[in-house]
Amino acid sequence: MYMWHVKSSESVLEELNTSIENGLTDDEAKRRIDQYGYNEFEEEEQTPLWRLIFEQINSPLIYILLAATVISFFIGEIGDGIIILLVIVLNAVIGVIQESKAEKALSELKKMSSPKALVKRDGVLKEIESKDVVPGDIVTIDTGRSIPADIRFFNTVNLRVEESALTGESVPVEKDANANIEKDTALADQANMGFMSTLSTYGRGEGVVVRTGMDTEIGQIATLLKKQEKSKTPLQEKLAQLGKILGIGAIVVSILVFVIGYFQGRGVTDLFLLAVSLSVAAIPEGLPAIVTIVLALGVQRMIKRNAIVRKLPAVETLGSVSIICSDKTGTLTQNKMTVTKTYVNNTITSIDKLPSSESKLFLQTMVLCNDATMEDDDATGDPTEVALLEVGKRFDFEKQTLKKQYKRAYEVPFDSERKMMTTVNKDVNGKNFAFSKGALESILPVSTKMLKNGQIIELTKEARNEITNAALSMSEEALRVLAMAYKPLDGEKPDEVMEDEFIFLGLVGMIDPPRGDVKESIQLSHQAGITPVMITGDNPKTAFAIAQSLEIADKPEQTMTGQEIDELSQQQLKKRVETVRVFARVSPEHKVKIVDAFKQKGNIVSMTGDGVNDAPSLKKADVGVAMGITGTDVAKGTADIILTDDRFSTIVAAVEEGRNIYLNIKKSILYLLSCNLGEIVALLLAILLKWPAPLTAIHILWVNLITDTLPAIALGFERGEKEIMKEKPRDPEERVITGQDGKFILGNGFLIGLSTLIAFMIGLQGDFSQYLTNSSSDKLTQAQTMAFLTLSFSQLFHSFNLKQRKGTVLTKNLFDNKYLIGAFILGIFIQLSLVFIPFFNDLLNVRPLDANQWIVVIGFSILPIMVNEVIKKIKKA
Known part of the structure; x- marks a missing residue:
C-alpha cells in the first residue's frame, strides 16, 4: 500500500494526475471507475444452507450414528434406524437455526460509507454518491460530514475528525495538511490523512482521494475479516476426540463379542444382532443433541444476564x-470526555470539590468560550467542549442562560498554530469581555496576571512555575489539560481584540474515565x-x-x-x-x-x-x-x-455462566457414559457367561434415546456453583473425561450393569443355556423386562449423583432443580406405561411383573445412589 502520508500534497496531486482548481473531468472519473471499481466493499459470499447443515453433522460421533442407522435399516430394525435418524436431524436443526444468520460484517461495513460526497468535477463543486468517488477526486470536508474515502489533505482549517471507531482514539484528532509524517507513524497519528467512514466534528478541509473501496484502511479491515477462518471450540474438539474413542471402542467390543460368541457356538445372525446392540450401547446416541440443547439453555440464561x-x-x-x-x-x-480535576487558586482539586462561588469566571469561561451546544441532556459538538459544558451545568452555569447574559460579539476560532480559542462577549450592561481557552503553552505566555482567591494579582515567575508543575502533574495522570483566561475589554472594539495581557483563571484536566x-x-x-x-x-x-x-x-x-x-x-x-x-x-x-x-x-x-x-x-x-x-x-x-x-462486568458474568454451563454439559456427558457403560457391562458379561442377552437392541435404544435423554437435559438446568470463579480456567488441553471422571464412569457403569444383570438372573431362575436358542420364551422376555426396568430405573436414580461435584445429594437442596425432578417422575411414568399398557408390551417386547419381581427391580435400582452416598460420606469423613 502506498504511504501517501509521507508524501507532500503537491507530489500526491501530481502522481494522481489531478488539480486543486478543476479536479477530474466526468469522463476521467468514469474511466477511473472502470480502473479502480466503485468506492464500496466486496460482498462476502453467503454460507449456503447445505453447508450450514454439513457443518452440524460433520463429526465422528454423527458419522457413527449414520452408520448405525444404515445397519439398522439393513437388518430390518426399521424402528431403531428411524429413532437414530431423528436424533441426527434434531441436532442439525437446532444448530442451523442458531447459526443461520449470515455473516453481516462486510454488508454492514458497506452501509457505513457516507451516502454523499462533495467533490470538484470539471472545476465545479458538486455532491455525488460516495460510491462514485475515485482516486484523484478533490473532496471538500465540512463539519458533520463523513469522509467518503481515504484522502490526503492539502488544506485544513481547524479540522478535527472523530476516528474512535477506526483507531480507538478517544477524542477527535486534529488534522494538519502541512504535517510532516514519518514512514512508520501509527494510523491515529497520521494528521495529514482522512480515512473512510470517519466523521468531521469541527472545522473544514480539502483533500485528494488516494484510496477507495477495499483499498481504504477500513477496506483492509474487510479484507482481514474475509481471511479469518472459523476455528473449532475446545468442546467441539474434545467431543470429536471422544467420538473417535467411542467409535473405536464400539467396533472393538462388537468384534470381541462376535468372536467369543462364534466359538461358543451361537448362531451368526444372533451374534450379528448382539454386536449391533453393543454398538448401540457403546455410543450415547443422544449426546450431540443433548449438548446442543444444554448450550441452548445456557443461551437463554445468558440473555437474562445481558x-x-x-x-x-x-x-x-x-x-x-x-x-x-x-x-x-x-x-x-x-467513551465520553469528562473533567475530573481542576487547578484554581494554586490548588489541584477534584471537580467535586471545586468551590463554585470562587470560580465564577473560571466556569463562565468554560461555557462561553465554547462552540458545543446542550439542551437538557442532549449535547452536540466536540467532546472536549461538551465536557466543559457539563461542568458548567453541574454548577448551574447553563449555556442557554449565560449566552443571553453575555452575547457573543466576536470570536477568534481555534487553529492548530495558536492552539487556543477566544470569544468576545457583551454583558447586559454593554461591557465586553474576552474569554479564552487552549493549551497551557499558548495561554500562559499571553497572560500577565492571575485570579487568586478573588483578587487579581501579578503573574510572577514563581506562579508560572507552579502552574506549569500543576499541568505536568495532571498530564502524568494522562489527563488532557486546558487552560482558561479572560480579560475585560476597555475601549477595544470586539473585532480588534488582541490575544494578550490575559488574566489567568486556572486549568481543567479531563479524560475518558473508566x-x-x-x-x-x-x-x-x-x-x-x-x-x-x-x-x-x-x-x-x-x-x-x-x-x-x-x-x-x-x-x-x-x-x-x-x-x-x-x-x-x-x-x-x-x-x-x-x-x-x-x-x-x-x-x-x-x-x-x-x-x-x-x-x-x-x-x-x-x-x-x-x-x-x-x-x-x-x-x-x-x-x-x-x-x-x-x-x-x-x-x-x-x-x-x-x-x-x-458493561465489562457482563463479560465476566458471562464467563461465570460459561463455566457453569460447561460443568452442566460435563454432568450430562458423565451421566450418559456411565449409563451406557452399564448397558455394555450387562451385555458383555452375559456373553462371557454364555447367558442369553439380558437386553434387546430396542431396549437399549429406548433407554438411550428416551429414558436417559430427559435427565441428561435436566442436568443442564443445574444452578451454578458459587465457588466456580475461585478456580483457574479449564486447561484447554484437558480432555472432556479426566482420570477422576473415568473412575466415576467405570464405578457407576459396573454398578448399574451388575444390578441389571443380577435382576435378569433372578428373573430367569434356572438353566440359562436353554434360552440361547429359544429367544421367544415368555420367561426370558419377563427376565429381560426386569433387566430393562432395573437398567432404566437405576439410571434415573443415578442422575441425582450428578447434581454436584462435592458433597452428598442431601447437602444441596434435592428439589432445587425442578426439571430434574420432573424428568425423574416422567421417566418412571413412561416405563410403567410400557409395562401396564398392553399396546406397548408387544412393541417393546416387555411383560407385566408380579410383586416380588417389582421388589427386586426397585431394590437394585436404588443401589447406585445408595453406594455413591456412602462413598461420599466416607471421603468427607
Whole structure:
C-alpha cells in the first residue's frame, strides 16, 4: 500500500494526475471507475444452507450414528434406524437455526460509507454518491460530514475528525495538511490523512482521494475479516476426540463379542444382532443433541444476564477463557470526555470539590468560550467542549442562560498554530469581555496576571512555575489539560481584540474515565485466574494510566506500542505477550497478531470491542464479544456474543455462566457414559457367561434415546456453583473425561450393569443355556423386562449423583432443580406405561411383573445412589 502520508500534497496531486482548481473531468472519473471499481466493499459470499447443515453433522460421533442407522435399516430394525435418524436431524436443526444468520460484517461495513460526497468535477463543486468517488477526486470536508474515502489533505482549517471507531482514539484528532509524517507513524497519528467512514466534528478541509473501496484502511479491515477462518471450540474438539474413542471402542467390543460368541457356538445372525446392540450401547446416541440443547439453555440464561449469544459453541468456550483482551475506548471507559480535576487558586482539586462561588469566571469561561451546544441532556459538538459544558451545568452555569447574559460579539476560532480559542462577549450592561481557552503553552505566555482567591494579582515567575508543575502533574495522570483566561475589554472594539495581557483563571484536566463497575470485574477476573489485557489505538500514556487505575497493569514496562510490534516477528511477539498488559497505538492488523500470539501460547482468548477496528480481532479470538449499545454494526455482526448493556462486568458474568454451563454439559456427558457403560457391562458379561442377552437392541435404544435423554437435559438446568470463579480456567488441553471422571464412569457403569444383570438372573431362575436358542420364551422376555426396568430405573436414580461435584445429594437442596425432578417422575411414568399398557408390551417386547419381581427391580435400582452416598460420606469423613 502506498504511504501517501509521507508524501507532500503537491507530489500526491501530481502522481494522481489531478488539480486543486478543476479536479477530474466526468469522463476521467468514469474511466477511473472502470480502473479502480466503485468506492464500496466486496460482498462476502453467503454460507449456503447445505453447508450450514454439513457443518452440524460433520463429526465422528454423527458419522457413527449414520452408520448405525444404515445397519439398522439393513437388518430390518426399521424402528431403531428411524429413532437414530431423528436424533441426527434434531441436532442439525437446532444448530442451523442458531447459526443461520449470515455473516453481516462486510454488508454492514458497506452501509457505513457516507451516502454523499462533495467533490470538484470539471472545476465545479458538486455532491455525488460516495460510491462514485475515485482516486484523484478533490473532496471538500465540512463539519458533520463523513469522509467518503481515504484522502490526503492539502488544506485544513481547524479540522478535527472523530476516528474512535477506526483507531480507538478517544477524542477527535486534529488534522494538519502541512504535517510532516514519518514512514512508520501509527494510523491515529497520521494528521495529514482522512480515512473512510470517519466523521468531521469541527472545522473544514480539502483533500485528494488516494484510496477507495477495499483499498481504504477500513477496506483492509474487510479484507482481514474475509481471511479469518472459523476455528473449532475446545468442546467441539474434545467431543470429536471422544467420538473417535467411542467409535473405536464400539467396533472393538462388537468384534470381541462376535468372536467369543462364534466359538461358543451361537448362531451368526444372533451374534450379528448382539454386536449391533453393543454398538448401540457403546455410543450415547443422544449426546450431540443433548449438548446442543444444554448450550441452548445456557443461551437463554445468558440473555437474562445481558449477553446475547450468536453462536452456540461460544457459551462453553467462555468457561475456559484465560485471557480477556479488551478495547479501551467505550469498553473499559465510557467513551465520553469528562473533567475530573481542576487547578484554581494554586490548588489541584477534584471537580467535586471545586468551590463554585470562587470560580465564577473560571466556569463562565468554560461555557462561553465554547462552540458545543446542550439542551437538557442532549449535547452536540466536540467532546472536549461538551465536557466543559457539563461542568458548567453541574454548577448551574447553563449555556442557554449565560449566552443571553453575555452575547457573543466576536470570536477568534481555534487553529492548530495558536492552539487556543477566544470569544468576545457583551454583558447586559454593554461591557465586553474576552474569554479564552487552549493549551497551557499558548495561554500562559499571553497572560500577565492571575485570579487568586478573588483578587487579581501579578503573574510572577514563581506562579508560572507552579502552574506549569500543576499541568505536568495532571498530564502524568494522562489527563488532557486546558487552560482558561479572560480579560475585560476597555475601549477595544470586539473585532480588534488582541490575544494578550490575559488574566489567568486556572486549568481543567479531563479524560475518558473508566466505567464504574469495571475495576471490581477485573479483580474478579484475577481471582478466577483470568488475565485482562487492554488493546487500544489510544496513546500509550493515557492507556497505561487507565490500565493502572483499573489494576490491569502496575508498571510502564507492561506497555507495548504498535510500532514495537512491527519490529518483532510473530515468534518474538509470542514470547513478549506473557509480560505485556497494555497494547497502545495499535492497528487492526496488530490486534489480530496479538490475539494470535496469545492463542499460540495455549490460551483461550476472548476479545471485547465496539469499533470497526476491533472486527478482525473479534473474529480471530476464540470468543468475540461486542458492545450492543455503542458497538458498531460491523463489530456486532462479527462477534460471537453481544453485550446488551455494554458493561465489562457482563463479560465476566458471562464467563461465570460459561463455566457453569460447561460443568452442566460435563454432568450430562458423565451421566450418559456411565449409563451406557452399564448397558455394555450387562451385555458383555452375559456373553462371557454364555447367558442369553439380558437386553434387546430396542431396549437399549429406548433407554438411550428416551429414558436417559430427559435427565441428561435436566442436568443442564443445574444452578451454578458459587465457588466456580475461585478456580483457574479449564486447561484447554484437558480432555472432556479426566482420570477422576473415568473412575466415576467405570464405578457407576459396573454398578448399574451388575444390578441389571443380577435382576435378569433372578428373573430367569434356572438353566440359562436353554434360552440361547429359544429367544421367544415368555420367561426370558419377563427376565429381560426386569433387566430393562432395573437398567432404566437405576439410571434415573443415578442422575441425582450428578447434581454436584462435592458433597452428598442431601447437602444441596434435592428439589432445587425442578426439571430434574420432573424428568425423574416422567421417566418412571413412561416405563410403567410400557409395562401396564398392553399396546406397548408387544412393541417393546416387555411383560407385566408380579410383586416380588417389582421388589427386586426397585431394590437394585436404588443401589447406585445408595453406594455413591456412602462413598461420599466416607471421603468427607
